[in-house]
Amino acid sequence: MTQKPWSQDQAAARALFDELKCHGDWRPPAHGWLATFSREFEPCVPFHRPRWHQLLDLLGPSLRYLFRFYLRKRFIEKKRPFIDGLVHVPHEPVYGVPLGGLGCGSIGRGFRGEFRRFQLVPGLYEYAQPEADCFIVNLRRRGGTVFQRALVFRNFRKPALAGWASGLPEESCAYLGLYPQSWTVYRLPYRGVKLLCRQTSPIVPHDYKDSCLPVALFEWRVENATDEELEVSLTFCFKNGNGTSADAAGGASVEPFASTGNDDGQPGAVGGLIHQQINGMACTYGVAAMPGDNSSVTIWPRFDPSTNPSLANRLWSSLINTGRLIKWPPTAASSESEAKLFAGTATKSGEEVATAVCVSSRVPARSSVDSAKFCLAWHLPNVRFRSGEQLYTRRHTRWFNGSQSEATIALIRYSFNRLPNWLESISNWHNSVLNDSRLPDWFKSAVFNESYYLSDSGSIWLDGGDTNDWHSQDGRWRCPVKAEMGLFAYLEGHEYRMFSTYDVHTYASWAFLENFPKLQIAIQYDFAKAAVDEDQTKVHWLVTNVRTGRNQRMCLPHDLGDPEDEPFIRVNSYIMMCSDDWRDLNPKFVLSVYRDWKLLPEHNTEYLADMMPITYDAWPMTGVSAYCAGLWLAALRATAEMSAVASADRASANEWRLLADKARASYLDKLWTGQQFRFDTGGRFNDTVMSDQLFGYWMLKTSQQDQAATVGEQDPLLPEQFVRVTMETVYRCNCLAQGFNGQMGLFNGGRLKNPLGPELRSIQAEESWIGVSYGVASLMLESGLAEQAWSCAAGTYETVWNDFGLAYQTPEAIFSDRRFRSLGYMRPLCVWALLRSARKSSS
Template sequence: MIEKDGVHGVLLHHRTADGKPPVTFAIAAQQTADVHVSECPYFLISGSSDAFTARDMWHAIKEHGSFDHLDSITTSACSERGSSIGAAVAASVTLSPQATHNVTFSLAWACPEVKFPCGKIYHRRYTKFYGTDGDAAASLVHDAIMDHGSWESQIEDWQRPILQDKRLPEWYKITLFNELYYLNAGGTIWTDGSPPIQSLASIEGRKFSLDMLNGDFENLTGIISQNNTAVDILDRMASILEKIHAPIASNSAIGTSLLQGDENIGQFLYLEGIEYYMWNTYDVHFYSSFSLIMLFPRLELSIQRDFAAAVMMHDPEKIQLLHDGKWASRKVLGAVPHDLGLYDPWFKVNAYTLYNTDRWKDLNPKFVLQVYRDTVATGDKSFAQAVWPSVYMAMAYMDQFDKDKDGMIENEGFPDQTYDVWSVTGVSAYSGGLWVAALQAASAMAREVGDKSSEELFWNKYQKAKSVYEKLWNGSYFNYDNSGGKTSSSIQADQLAGQWYAKACGLMPIVDKEKAQSALERVFSFNVLKFKDGKRGAVNGMRPDGTVDMSAMQSREIWPGVTYSIAAAMIQEGMVETGLRTAQGIYDAAWSQEGLGYSFQTPEAWNNDDQYRSLCYMRPLAIWAMQWAISPPKLHKEPWTGTSEDALIKHQASFSRVAKLLKLPEEEHSKSFLRVIYEITCSRLRS
């Protein structure tokens, strides 16, 4: 590579097979008045050849202390098929007895393209600054050598206030920063924000369709004159229906279409876990997103824009569900997707197929809560304006799950939320609390964008839902659900997720302080202390008699990320020592020398036998929610001025029209096991 500022090195160009993107490695050292740098650009690592070998390379260093004596012809060849090569850099320095000297080496690589299995290719974010040529590795390694001291200093400046905070125990400081490993190790991809390199015209578009039985678009005269968000949403829906074969860009979760000016900092993907291959799994990002909004807020806004765009997607492609073999649309209009896909992210969302997540009860509320939190955390009004239509549509979509029209959504008797093998029926502490908080967040979001009628609409719905939610209170905590089933009275560790997020967003609490503290004390006493003496975190479900809820795999698991979020909720309620003690169980299990050995691979879960599930998982980044609670950021909110009932009835009619159009078709009742056996037997007899 070309010498610059004394930086000498070697480039290794790796041309991959099968059309995969190329990669170039660079290794270099800096030559100074005291340090001499020499290079070995080629040596054979494996393969049958008479070329200069690794053994020869080490012999040269042993004999001469540098590579200056190498024959340039011998060491300047390309690798042959079936062989692999390496390169080396040597830095030589003469030292007096007892003297020391620092020598700076650096390794970097340039892989400018990201190619997904669908064939689409994107440029990585760094190419905005270093170009798309593989030789950018030379510039990267040069800048690392020249600037690493400044980078390290800035990292220390960032960490110092927390490390010197005497309120915080040492284990917490260690774990807080170490859990950030996942932002790098979680399969992270950061693109330059441009569309795929291929021409969009060459990519087949998808066909849009909606079930028109739920309503009609022709009879809108009764609400067109109202000039409110519902009309805008209806116009968008009508536009979608007109595009029978829409361009690909209009049916994708590319949130950069919502950007203005130079706000585009690219698109960001990270895996749910190294065993669960889905990009930006949203029900989990709900927990881990505190790390991004606190440390990389513009990346967090980018993710939320992508999901806002995804809310407006409708993809009728049928996918088969794993749990019952039925077929469902990949993603319907108004539903927040479970994830942004895998093989073709942003264009083909929902790689998750265990259940139909269009019927999940937590995704849409989590979207509304997150975008409101991100709005007030950043003060970015242009972001709020861009995502507001998606917020409104996401809330309208959920109206269909309020079966009895009391303002509260009901779970449908299957695992229709992030605890996806733990069934729940009726009004529930987890999903119900998220819904109550989301209604308040939607009202506050409307206030941020100046939509007074929507602010009043959602505030009215919030008050109704809140009164229903309070019926889950049993005097000590909130029941798991109101179905009256065997586990309805279970103590769910995550029962106050809605309260936690509402307070984190600067909203009014959805339950009063006494109830919140009582519920969290019960979680601490039962889910934490009655499980391995509090040294493993909070088990998800406990029975009132002090035994673990064994009704499902996930009810008897400890989820580190959820434990961190519960600790954050405790801290917000003034229970600081209780919160830290709860979270310390995760440190004891995952990070301490006496623990289970999960350092830098914190799993999604472990059980009472200390058996883990899904190493290297996204959710434990939720420890940054604890830091948010310990040192709350300044929030940029519009002041609440109260509401009136004047336009509420008219706007309710508009909202109901949108909700009706978004309603899913009625599902067939699931066949019983005996019915399935009967039909299989009959078909065999007929054959």
């Protein structure tokens, strides 16, 4: 399975885009995630409980989780658990490309245009949909309004907005997502007039300034198919808060502004600022438009979108009557009632506040016009985690500081000015993949759209705080890259709130390595520092039911902390079991260092010098295992090669090499079966086929610059024929076998003995991990099994994105019975490893 034909809905969406008369950079790309607004998806349900025969192993830990941890955390400490096993993230097949840069907070959007899934407080998500956050279109002909709608697709429920008309024929609107951009086409029910909205966030690979900015831009193009000139007005409305009850706590205010262009080259902007507190932290929203030669900008400074319909109705009526709002700055002739709109008084308890900005332009008959440019900015400069022990500043404040108003307006003007550069850079990034005819079409969508998690991951990018002093007392950590990057971390998942979980980051790190390598280096330094530190605070580990120190010296921590606690200071927030004894974390760190050293030569000298001096945790392994022993073997070989370069002691390098050779002989003798490497030698799963059994070999193989190179080319880590046979076995047993049928990608565990099919004795064995599927497909490509590789990866992507409707919230796992686990997860970023292997094999 390499390419499913388009569904009827995808074909209809493509047809709507093809109707547009767009040229040049306005033309939507030929590839991306497509949907009409009427699209429906096959039902799927979240994972709630294991199968009955799987419960016995989990009963004790589950009870301890509930009574010793969960109830205390939720109801006594009033905090969110790092994993909430009882309350799942809402499953809604509605999401589109998110807004914002890296580590600055994110605002989600649905593919039908709604604003939802706000992540402004570090690491914490709110899933409400504020109704007032929307666009409004007004069409006028011969001085009168002929059409006006809010571009939302359900009736307004708030009393204040009940007078606003909403809705368009859903089959006449379509969405195309290609992160970090999206395109939405609206075919209005008025004489074939069409609108095209292009949404852009400043994600620019290797640009470490612009890519951290908390902004998004919306450009609108109008196609007038009528024989008469039309006046088209587009209005952007946005309210305070993030859709929770705290929005009506009071204390929010609006500040209208107009900033003219000047000699610094920054364009003018007109709009409104919403000043507020979110979780006790000052936050300012900026909603603005850029005036053009053929357009005018007016604003509606403030209205209550919740309970008071007076000003909301006046806004709506003003658009119907004039196609405009109020000119800013106000003229001397402004009425007293209009003047009151500009008063900056704060809201009272029970009130909310919104602002709106409108761009009006004339569109000649039978022509198209670039009608409007809007910017949304959110400036939350100083942040604390829940424990409040450290005050940090976000990275973008290096360049945008001063008062809340000054910094937000500067962000907006800078974004308008930089937009052409961003469009060009993003287009070049996209085209490096889209124009490669050797890649499958579906993959051209997958590699960018899975990258949504770069920004929509609860990520934080910070300066300041004591934890930014990563220099040890002996002066060991002296890498300039770390000083430049500050602190960066991102959540394991929207439901698994632990920062930079390392065993999963090893897969996801390929996205950073390819696009933001300095951030990958910075994360490595943070884990290195955590490994040499020690925290003997006693923690009760729920699975093993023992109490030990939180973090032992020279043991790589599982994660960098919980946003509901104090990350970077207290690591290892995963209290299910002590990760000090895990056998995969330290080898994964060694292999990541090796890969970074091989593929990032500009960082290799200091980095390697600093770095030189287990996670399938619900699927037990006994004795020697293919996965962990393979990691150890690969780490030994990598260490031998690195120590030969980084150490003057050649004897040390030889010792590592001899140890690796001895381990290799034992590995082959004990685990090779002729068809695969045994899962383990002493447990009940020793006949299971594990998809990811050659993870260590894969890390070494993909760390080479080209396809021909291997570690120890004359003496490879494993016989290449053994690797190829193993991958063929994995494909046959874990993808094609009965119960899988090749349509859902690659599952973690399969049975080698009859009957072939899913391994149901363990939860994780019967799951398909999306990121692992991409990683194993990468190794298949490296092994010359292109057809099998693309079949596995395509099945995974098509199931998650187009069957289940989990676009822009890719879960950790899916099951063959249409369940899923852990929405919004980091491991699928491993798709970038698949791209690297595809390019190597093609060359």
